[in-house]
Amino acid sequence: MVAQGWARPLLRPGDEVWVSRMEHHANFLPWQQVCRETGAQLRVIELDPEGTLDLDGAMGLYGPRTRLISLCHVSNVLGIINPIKDVIDQATARGIPVLVDATQSVGHIPVDVNDLGCDFLAFSAHKMFGPSGIGALYAKPERLDEMEPLLLGGGMVDQVEDTGSSWMPYPAKFEAGSPNLADAAGFAAAAEYIDNLGLEAIHSYTSDLAHTAIRKLSRLDGVEIYGPGDSARRGGIVSFNVAGIHAHDVGQIAGEMGVAVRAGHHCCQPLMHHLGVAATVRASFSPYNLSEDVDALVEAVSEAQIIFRQ
Ligand SMILES: Cc1ncc(COP(=O)(O)O)c(C=O)c1O
Known part of the structure; x- marks a missing residue:
């Protein structure tokens, strides 16, 4: 949703999107694809031998061409907890949005989007005892305003005319079609279970x-x-x-x-x-x-x- 609905209309040739060497394909392929489509460049933060992000070696990470930094909070292979807040602080000071793939952190370590200050944060229910095929995307209101709906259909429209249509405010704007109610109920139960454990x-x-x-x-x-x-x-x-x-x-x-x-x-x-x-x-x-x-x-x-x- 973020790659195609937010980044694609914004990216120009020569712009850069940064990911890291440890990303799950879910946070690598959408950026590779949108960069190909727009002429932007996919840049990769390399790792030191222990698997730590080599932020000092990532020349241009916080530079004027960077349109987005998209990083996992916790690696699903290395188990490493990345210093995501430091990256967000540095990036935000230069007006660069950051997306956090929190699939391996939400449900495993405390995560607070307000404290992190990230622009986007995505996670999947199946890594927190919930059903597969459902997850959540958090975004700052200004990013949601900039984002186009990726899927169109019932439930997300205000007015539909032959000549043009208007959308409901978010979140409905981003949730076309009949919602996956059963899995949403399972997702909520999983969140409650985790909250109770702490x-x-x-x-x-x-x-x-x-x-x-x-x-x-x-x-x-x-x-x-x-x-x-x-x-x-x-x-x-x-x-x-x-x-x-x-x-x-x-x-x-x-x-x-x-x-x-x-x-x-x-x-x-x-x-x-x-x-x-x-x-x-x-x-x-x-x-x-x-x-x-x-x-x-x-x-x-x-x-x-x-x-x-x-
Ligand atoms: C770090 C990380 N990101 C993304 C995903 C992909 O999530 P989904 O399959 O729900 O897209 C996984 C695992 O499934 C993961 O471990």
């Missing part, structure tokens, strides 16, 4: 589990863990590889032992190229996990090593 509590509990997993996995030979060593900069995600064993093989053995991990490129191929791997194994800790689950994960990785080294 985001501070969720964050501290899941990052403790992740930290324990990192400590225990690091003791195994040949396990490489991606992302920063400093646990204060991490959420509940741990991505790793095991030397000599494909991530999918580790995932399969773990699955057979009842340990649900995800193996693959995690919709982050630019990051996989940067890490020099085709795939990683990812454990994502949640409030329902116990420390026994960490031990089961470590046991599964050890078992994979035994099986594949025979």
Whole structure:
């Protein structure tokens, strides 16, 4: 919606849109596409070896050509929590809008759009125990005023005439068609559930589990863990590889032992190229996990090593 409804009418050849090397394809492809369509340039903030954004090396990030910076708050692969507020403060001081992909942060760590001061913030219900196929977009009122509706149809119109039509005020303007009521109810229930648990509590509990997993996995030979060593900069995600064993093989053995991990490129191929791997194994800790689950994960990785080294 933001790429096609807000950025496309505004972008001119020579303008720049910045993303980072760790973006999910969901926050990479819409910008690549809109840049192609408008002649703008897609610029990428590179990462240091730990996965930290190399903001100092991103020449021109806050320059006069930048029309938007679009960054994830928490990486779905590295688990890193980006210094998003610093970027927003710097960008806002120069009148540059910032979009936050908060899919991995809302529901995992406290997020306050007013405190962040971001122009746009998007997230998906399925990463916070809600249904898939529904999410939310926050935008400052002035950005919503600038944004064209992407989808047209019932429910978003004020007047429709043969010669032209007018729209309802937002949010209705951006919600053409019959709404997805059932999933919205599920989304609200998920938000309530998370509110009741408390985001501070969720964050501290899941990052403790992740930290324990990192400590225990690091003791195994040949396990490489991606992302920063400093646990204060991490959420509940741990991505790793095991030397000599494909991530999918580790995932399969773990699955057979009842340990649900995800193996693959995690919709982050630019990051996989940067890490020099085709795939990683990812454990994502949640409030329902116990420390026994960490031990089961470590046991599964050890078992994979035994099986594949025979
Ligand atoms: C950081 C991040 N951004 C975006 C997405 C994509 O969300 P959706 O599939 O709802 O577009 C995901 C995962 O699904 C994600 O982890």
